[in-house]
Amino acid sequence: MSVGDYIRGSQVWKSxxxxxxxxxxxxxxxxxxxxxxxHLHPVSIKQQGIALSYTWCMGGITFFLFLVETIxxxxxxFYYRPTLEFAFNDILAxxxxxxxxxxxxxxxxxxxxxxxxxxxxxxxxxxTGSYKPPREFNWVIGVLLLxxxxxxxxxxxxxxxxxxxxxxxxxxxxxxRATPFLGYEGPGAQLLNIGGYDLITNGSDARFLLLGSxxxxxxxxxxxxxLHCVAIPLVVSLLIAIHFWRVRKDGGISQPL
Amino acid sequence: xxxxxxxxDLTGSVIFGLGWVxxxxxxxxxxxxxxxxxxxxxxxTGLGVPYAALWAVYAAMLLxxxxxxxxxxxxxxxxxxxxxxxxxxxxxxxxxxxxFFVGSTTIYILMIVLxxxxxxxxxxxxxxxxxxxxxALSITDYDFRQIVGKPDNVPIVxxxxxxxxxxxxxxxxxxxxxxxKAAGRPLLEQENAEKVLTWxxxxxxxxxxxxxxxxxxxxxxxxxxxxxxxxxxxxxxPNPSKAPWYFLGLQEMLVYFDPWMAGVVLPxxxxxxxxxxxxxxxxxxxxxxxxxxxxxxxxxTFLFGFLPLWVAxxxxxxxxxxxxxxxxxxxxxxxxxxxxxxxxxxxxELFWIKGLxxxxxxxxxxxxxxxxxxxxxxxxxxxxxxxAFYLLALPNLMAATVFKGFYIKMGFLRYMVLANLMLxxxxxxxxxxxxxxxxxxxxxxxxxxxxxx
Numbered sequence: 071m072s073v074g075d076y077i078r079g080s081q082v083w084k085s086x087x088x089x090x091x092x093x094x095x096x097x098x099x100x101x102x103x104x105x106x107x108x109h110l111h112p113v114s115i116k117q118q119g120i121a122l123s124y125t126w127c128m129g130g131i132t133f134f135l136f137l138v139e140t141i142x143x144x145x146x147x148f149y150y151r152p153t154l155e156f157a158f159n160d161i162l163a164x165x166x167x168x169x170x171x172x173x174x175x176x177x178x179x180x181x182x183x184x185x186x187x188x189x190x191x192x193x194x195x196x197x198t199g200s201y202k203p204p205r206e207f208n209w210v211i212g213v214l215l216l217x218x219x220x221x222x223x224x225x226x227x228x229x230x231x232x233x234x235x236x237x238x239x240x241x242x243x244x245x246x247r248a249t250p251f252l253g254y255e256g257p258g259a260q261l262l263n264i265g266g267y268d269l270i271t272n273g274s275d276a277r278f279l280l281l282g283s284x285x286x287x288x289x290x291x292x293x294x295x296x297l298h299c300v301a302i303p304l305v306v307s308l309l310i311a312i313h314f315w316r317v318r319k320d321g322g323i324s325q326p327l
Numbered sequence: 328x329x330x331x332x333x334x335x336d337l338t339g340s341v342i343f344g345l346g347w348v349x350x351x352x353x354x355x356x357x358x359x360x361x362x363x364x365x366x367x368x369x370x371x372t373g374l375g376v377p378y379a380a381l382w383a384v385y386a387a388m389l390l391x392x393x394x395x396x397x398x399x400x401x402x403x404x405x406x407x408x409x410x411x412x413x414x415x416x417x418x419x420x421x422x423x424x425x426x427f428f429v430g431s432t433t434i435y436i437l438m439i440v441l442x443x444x445x446x447x448x449x450x451x452x453x454x455x456x457x458x459x460x461x462x463a464l465s466i467t468d469y470d471f472r473q474i475v476g477k478p479d480n481v482p483i484v485x486x487x488x489x490x491x492x493x494x495x496x497x498x499x500x501x502x503x504x505x506x507x508k509a510a511g512r513p514l515l516e517q518e519n520a521e522k523v524l525t526w527x528x529x530x531x532x533x534x535x536x537x538x539x540x541x542x543x544x545x546x547x548x549x550x551x552x553x554x555x556x557x558x559x560x561x562x563x564x565p566n567p568s569k570a571p572w573y574f575l576g577l578q579e580m581l582v583y584f585d586p587w588m589a590g591v592v593l594p595x596x597x598x599x600x601x602x603x604x605x606x607x608x609x610x611x612x613x614x615x616x617x618x619x620x621x622x623x624x625x626x627x628t629f630l631f632g633f634l635p636l637w638v639a640x641x642x643x644x645x646x647x648x649x650x651x652x653x654x655x656x657x658x659x660x661x662x663x664x665x666x667x668x669x670x671x672x673x674x675x676e677l678f679w680i681k682g683l684x685x686x687x688x689x690x691x692x693x694x695x696x697x698x699x700x701x702x703x704x705x706x707x708x709x710x711x712x713x714x715a716f717y718l719l720a721l722p723n724l725m726a727a728t729v730f731k732g733f734y735i736k737m738g739f740l741r742y743m744v745l746a747n748l749m750l751x752x753x754x755x756x757x758x759x760x761x762x763x764x765x766x767x768x769x770x771x772x773x774x775x776x777x778x779x780x
Contacts, residue, residue, distance in 0.1 A: 092526050092527075095524070098524050098525075098526040098527070099524070101526055102525050102526055108525075108526070108530065111525045111529060111530070112525060113524065113525060114522040114523060114524050114525060115522060115523060115524075115525050115528070115529055116519070116520060116521070116522055116523075117519040117520070117521055117522070117523050117528075118516045118517075118519035118520060120523075120528060120529045120532065121519060122532070123496065123500070124516065124617075126493060126496075127532075127536055130533060130536060131536065131540055134536070134537055134540055135540070138540075138541070138544065158558045158559065161555060162555065165552070165553075165555060172545075172548045172549065174553050175547070175548030175549075175551070175552060175553045176544050176545065176547075176548045178553040179482070179544055179547045179548060179551070179553070180544055182479075182482040182572075183482065183544070185573050186482065186485075186486045186489065189490075189633075190489065190490070190493060192601075193490075193493060193633065194493070196604070196626075196629050197497045197617060197626065197629075198613075198615060198616065198617060199612075199613040199614045199615060199616075199618075199622065200614070200615060201604060201605040201608075202605065202608065202611070202613075202614040203605075203614075205605070206605035206606060207605075209602075209604065209605050210602045210605070213598060213601045213602045216601075217598060220573060220574075223571065223573065224571060224574075227571050230555055231558065231559045232555050232556040232557060232558060232559055233556040233557050233558070233559060233560065233563070233565055234479075234554055234555075234556045235559060236559040236561070237564065237565050237568045237569075238568075238569060238570050238571050240568065241568045241569060241570045241578065242570040242571065242574055244586065244590075245577075245586050245589075245590025245591060246590075246591070247586065248585065248586035248587035248590055248591055248777065249587065249591050250587055250591065250592070253587070253591075255586075255777050256587050256591070256777055257587055257773075257776055257777045257778035258776070258778075259777070260776065285561065286561075287561075324614070324615040325516075325614060325615030325616075326614050326615065
């Protein structure tokens with residue numbers, strides 16, 4: 071009896087994997103049904119639905135990049151402190167002295183890649199007409215996930231606290247100042263006043279809500295850090311779960327039921 | 328001569344790097360030559376040699392170019408395989424926002440019209456080779472290298488190739504499927520209809536994919552360091568100040584619209600429009616297979632929004648917009664002092680001053696709000712009417728004419744959503760053309776209320 075057979079025959083192994091190795095047809099079916107991670111997939115699938123030249127694999131890669139972002143992001147959080155005093159220097163240290171500081175590179179390039187793969191995934195879904203019934207609402211969830219991906223990238227862009235970061239966020243968030251009714255330089259904002267007292271000022275408009283301040287400062291850094299590391303990932307995780315669940319319920323990634 | 332210009336000379340490391348690029352291209356074309364030998368046959372015009380022979384000659388030239396780079400890198404002063412001035416000059420001269428938009432729209436139209444021709448493997452391969460040669464030659468230009476070589480801009484170059492490839496793949500498969508349909512043969516997708524077990528067919532693909540992506544990310548992280556500029560300073564505004572690259576299409580819209588339109592309304596319309604797609608596309612064909620002929624309108628509209636209006640605008644905003652958001656040609660120095668005359672004029676000024684020969688109505692300063700509003704509405708009357716016509720009357724006119732079939736099939740509500748989304752999308756190119764043709768600044772200009780369109 072080989073060591074491998076001994077391990078696979080032990081009580082511990084069998085308590086974790088409740089079936090023999092997936093080497094025959096029966097166990098290849100069983101593995102998909104009993105493994106928590108694999109049960110996202112159906113047991114069998116149309117060959118067409120997994121042909122790379124058809125799917126482009128972009129949805130899967132996007133999800134994988136999200137996992138990479140989560141793992142590298144958690145590692146980066148051990149080193150990075152989101153305050154004006156430390157933020158820039160911590161990134162500098164990640165670049166120059168910290169062991170495995172390359173995690174920052176992997177995190178940033180994965181983020182760029184994820185924006186691109188989300189677009190390409192939607193491109194494929196559109197071009198194969200996969201948003202058509204019964205998958206209309208899953209496309210809507212997909213658009214929400216696109217928005218959240220862009221927001222994740224945007225909030226993360228500020229965290230290095232260098233010139234590139236604050237000015238990109240300044241340019242981006244200045245748009246909020248012009249929100250109709252809710253931005254203090256937006257059309258209609260002047261109408262919102264009570265007895266000559268303006269409700270929408272640069273200390274109470276949409277941009278202030280986003281930045282937590284009248285300009286990109288420490289409050290913004292804190293706000294973006296929490297959005298980037300906690301709030302948005304939580305919502306994204308929930309929407310991804312629904313997105314995948316609906317793919318299963320709708321009978322795969324495309325074609326009518 | 329070169330020492331007098333702002334351009335530092337070509338560096339040895341750039342030449343050396345390009346040597347590897349050409350070497351890679353050489354090996355790619357060797358593989359292609361082999362494929363050509365097996366599939367392409369004889370070229371009957373001219374000498375009557377196999378097509379593969381032409382590819383072999385081309386590959387041999389690439390090898391020689393590569394060797395020239397890999398051995399000549401230590402004397403960059405004398406290196407002569409650079410982007411020639413006689414190409415740079417006309418490209419620089421011809422580059423401007425008009426040419427860029429007209430060019431990208433023309434490519435978009437040709438892509439659809441010529442889809443049977445450019446989707447052959449050979450045509451795709453030639454296009455790929457041309458684009459790589461263009462990029463490799465352009466990299467020898469200092470100004471081009473400064474912009475395209477920025478670490479955060481590298482993903483955009485990669486994206487262009489990937490988007491190009493997948494667009495090519497889409498058209499190739501659609502042309503194939505449309506021909507199958509016309510001949511009454513089963514579609515590509517129907518030939519693979521039988522079911523396979525997820526383990527191993529899908530699970531292994533996913534594993535290989537994860538390993539490859541991880542490898543690419545780590546290699547990318549080693550080769551290219553993430554950018555880190557000077558510590559943040561609220562006092563030093565960089566010129567140009569740019570948003571993250573994926574928002575630069577929106578930032579480019581700021582040239583033509585005020586922030587409330589370019590930064591808030593139009594992005595919201597894009598998102599709402601995307602969400603509305605499944606509900607306004609009543610065409611039941613083309614669900615789960617590649618086709619163009621069965622979904623001409625939907626695909627053409629989407630491609631117009633994605634390629635010329637989104638991807639191309641990002642390229643414009645990233646690579647061709649410099650200090651003060653001025654336009655700079657691909658091989659032009661980003662001069663902070665470049666002056667561009669702005670003599671843009673509002674529609675109200677065109678109407679009152681040029682049209683009627685009168686001064687603009689002046690809003691009385693101390694009057695009550697209704698009086699002021701009356702003066703403003705009079706002043707901007709033409710523009711307000713034009714916008715009202717565009718958004719309220721035009722959808723109905725289209726329903727009675729060009730979109731009659733759509734209107735009947737879709738019903739009032741769905742048709743109105745479609746028509747308004749189309750008009751909002753077209754508002755950008757329309758505003759662009761008006762700016763270029765008659766220097767129009769605002770159709771409605773009410774700075775008093777931050778309401779400029």
